[in-house]
Amino acid sequence: MIPVESVNIFKAAIALLKDPANIAKTTGEVMVQSIGSTTKDEFQFGEAFAANFLGHYLLLKELEGVLEKTTKLLKDENRGWEGARVIWLTSDTAEHHMFDPNDIMCLKGAYPYESSKRLIELIHLETAARLREKGIYSVVANPGISATDVMKGTVPTWLILVALYFFRFCFLPAVCITPFNASRSEAYLAIEVTDPNELNPKTVYQSDVTFWGTSRVRKLVLRREGVMDCSADVCTNGNVDLTKIREEVDAIYNRVKKVSA
Template structure:
């Protein structure tokens, strides 16, 4: 059986660009599964991939990582289709209702902090979160917990037969320790749920290596850099398109002075694609692998140590296990109530 590659959030942006790169490199070498929330968009994405690679094996899987029942149902489907999953790209993510501090933004434009501001969004971005039907914070559920539950559900096909399997998280340069509180892992009390969730992904990746490496499962984290995707455009939803056109030359200019401005989804997938080629056991569990692009447009991957520690990662892991247990119990009680 060919290798199986599953990508969450695969119908646009970084996820779709990754699928295109993988297929361009090796059409016959693996089975590609696009796990998406919106199946209409997923079908359009699949059609586009098959138009370029008609002999590729591309299937669709409906999954909403913000929904516990959706993740469990999708996981059952995966286990019915495949007896193994070799590469699991944990890419789906949201940044709902982002708010840009206009005053801080324009102040930053004329300061020495301009590059850091654009590259990380630190100091200028906040978001308004909301609860899911399961009663979880939406960003936490979508970006972190749904993926954690997916990994737990897929253990039989991820840890199987002495093989090596790989988890690859799409994190962010916006993952800041200052936004995360281990006593408030869902970020109920803060205004930076996206940053908190991405920092939690970094921590969780380290904990997963601690608990699963002996079973052949290895986890890594990447940062795509500053990429123009729907997530980026959503920061300024009412921003006139001509202003984005005006800003783009500025972004290209800034790229002459920093390598973090990857700008295109294709460049942003550089680290994701590079990791696909590596032996997972040879990678540094405490490094985040960054997609970088030179001023001349040459892309490359570089590891950088994450601002994480083993003790905090273990506390987060234990809290997620407890939350998993609690949520499964609630789901069971809900089903029993409906059946009564």
């Protein structure tokens, strides 16, 4: 969900001329998003935060115990069960500088969509090891670029398709065009990888297509820019403390759970 209000055609043209290979990463600069948009309920969460991240995290928290018990039960019964899988969806636009650890809902920032996608990556980085100890494999997929109704009413569909085919014929990566091709990475992680031990939590599995439209999956390194990494008493200069981010998100989860109980 992207709260798009308009598209800055001038910035889009500049981005295309300056760095066409990374045009997907500049959409945050090109799309003008509504700032401070919140859910229409008592919580008043950031709209993009709630739609793109919070609902998914709440589902994981509610099912985590069930997934752990099911994994243990089926392993004990020797049914060949290798563990549950949690597949997060990120985006090329999830640039680290678009996420503010002091405003995780991005109520004040100009990039609520990008912020929510970067938050997904950060929570995955924080929880993947703990989940794996429970037999739950956390991985990150990236659907690439496809024609959806995200900008419906802002940019004509035919123009989006023309632009996407132009990008593909310029050999730009991950221009999937159709949602079917975009879902390739999720299907790959869910059913094509039979041994979950092959799943790398430090990798982003991105949907991609060849010049002729054949779908495939690319493996990219999950970026850690801005993340505070500590060893003993020494920490890097990153401004994102993963533990604090997870604690803040858990506090939100507990708040929702208390109200809905």
